Amino acid sequence: MKLLHLIWLTAAVVGLSGCGGSDREELQRWMADQRAQVRPTVAPISEPKKFTPQAYTEVASMEPFNIQKLTQALRRDSNQPSTSGLIAPELARRKEALEAFPLDSMAMVGSLNRNGKPVALISVDKLLYQVRVGDHLGLNYGLITRISETELGLREIVQDAAGEWIERVATLQLQERSK
DSSP, X not given: OHHHHHXXXXXXXXXXXXXXXXXXXXXXXXXXXXXXXXXXXXXXXXXXXXXXXXXOOOSSSOOTTOHHHHHHHHHHXXXXXXXXXXXXXXXXXXXXXXXXXXXXXXXXXXXXXXXXXXXXXXXXXXXXXXXXXXXEETTTTEEEEEEOSSEEEEEEEEEOTTSOEEEEEEEEEXXXXXX
């Protein structure tokens, strides 16, 4: 068994010695000759085509998802008369100071009569404001319609799901401090 291993080992050593450096040098020389002879040819890339933008001609027509178009379609489907001209916020009017705050951040803390007219005291951000009937407050174009000793009533103008302006009644109750 040892003899068989020795024979195989000797044959492997003799076989590997035949793969000496002369073949390797010859192979490297052949590769260098081939590199020198072969010149790669690359086809030139054509110039890109000039892009000419298409003019948008539908600017004057109505957008397909415009809210006005959708509300007109809803109104046509429901056969309801249009009320959008009757109720709308006064967008051209200058906003008052309390129209910058949401109603839930306001608290009515008192009321009094001044020159025979009711005045409500509203607390917002630790500041006290006096409001009268006809003043505006809140983010939804709220108009104060009545003031009593215990509450302030107002009419807000908001948009419904169809985009129509509707009126909504809201109140601010007198907030009593707990002792």
